[in-house]
Amino acid sequence: MSEWDQQLREALRRVEPPPGLAERILANLPPVPQRQSKRHPLVFLAMAAALIIIFLGALIHHRRMEQQQQQRAQEARRELVFALRVTAAKLAVVQSRLQRSALPLPFLRKETEHL
Amino acid sequence: MKMLLLAAISAALCAQAQSIDFSSLDKLVDKAEDSNTISLDQNQLRAALQMLPADKENAANLQHLRKLVSGLTGITVRSLEFDGPGKYRDSDLQTIRTQISKLPGASKIVDSKEKDEHSEVYMLMDGEKPAGMAIISA
Numbered sequence: 001m002s003e004w005d006q007q008l009r010e011a012l013r014r015v016e017p018p019p020g021l022a023e024r025i026l027a028n029l030p031p032v033p034q035r036q037s038k039r040h041p042l043v044f045l046a047m048a049a050a051l052i053i054i055f056l057g058a059l060i061h062h063r064r065m066e067q068q069q070q071q072r073a074q075e076a077r078r079e080l081v082f083a084l085r086v087t088a089a090k091l092a093v094v095q096s097r098l099q100r101s102a103l104p105l106p107f108l109r110k111e112t113e114h115l
Numbered sequence: 116m117k118m119l120l121l122a123a124i125s126a127a128l129c130a131q132a133q134s135i136d137f138s139s140l141d142k143l144v145d146k147a148e149d150s151n152t153i154s155l156d157q158n159q160l161r162a163a164l165q166m167l168p169a170d171k172e173n174a175a176n177l178q179h180l181r182k183l184v185s186g187l188t189g190i191t192v193r194s195l196e197f198d199g200p201g202k203y204r205d206s207d208l209q210t211i212r213t214q215i216s217k218l219p220g221a222s223k224i225v226d227s228k229e230k231d232e233h234s235e236v237y238m239l240m241d242g243e244k245p246a247g248m249a250i251i252s253a
């Protein structure tokens with residue numbers, strides 16, 4: 001082992017702290033300030049009120065959307081009924097015309113009577 | 116006197132049938148006493164079906180109607196009503212007739228003329244299955 005190694009080992013050897021060092025350090029530390037909320041209680045109240053308003057707003061919006069959907073469905077129902085009535089009426093006209101036009105052909109009517 | 120055009124289309128041919136251009140009738144709207152335009156797609160038809168009342172007396176009819184309509188993918192009605200004859204010409208409908216007859220699988224099954232009224236029924240086929248119907252009554 002070289003002299004240099006010997007000096008290094010000597011310099012880095014473990015030295016025990018003097019007794020009571022930890023207690024003295026802790027005793028000299030400044031007291032930790034207690035964490036206090038800087039927010040005013042009204043802020044929490046306002047936040048709660050805002051949440052309630054948002055919830056109610058969403059609820060009202062949802063109800064309105066439902067009503068609109070129902071109105072659209074009602075409108076679609078009216079249109080469907082109208083469309084089917086008009087179709088049925090026109091098909092009835094066509095059918096009656098076809099039946100009338102078949103009248104001058106009694107032989108054909110007899111032939112098709114059993115169908 | 117009433118002029119009506121109606122297309123009730125189901126399944127495969129819906130897209131083509133709903134693309135029928137009715138703009139040739141727009142010029143007649145001002146002359147018409149009553150004008151109705153209805154265009155219901157499949158979603159609207161479903162919504163309409165849900166709104167049908169649950170009537171116990173007509174339960175069978177309603178069930179039949181539901182079955183009929185649930186098979187449709189669209190209904191288009193263009194209806195114009197005039198207070199008297201001579202407010203439109205037969206040629207006003209020609210472009211619509213041409214469009215319908217050019218739809219794939221379309222064939223005219225009824226062509227009935229009587230006095231001032233002319234009715235036509237077109238059947239739209241998707242292979243061997245009926246895919247829709249178009250009625251022109253003028």
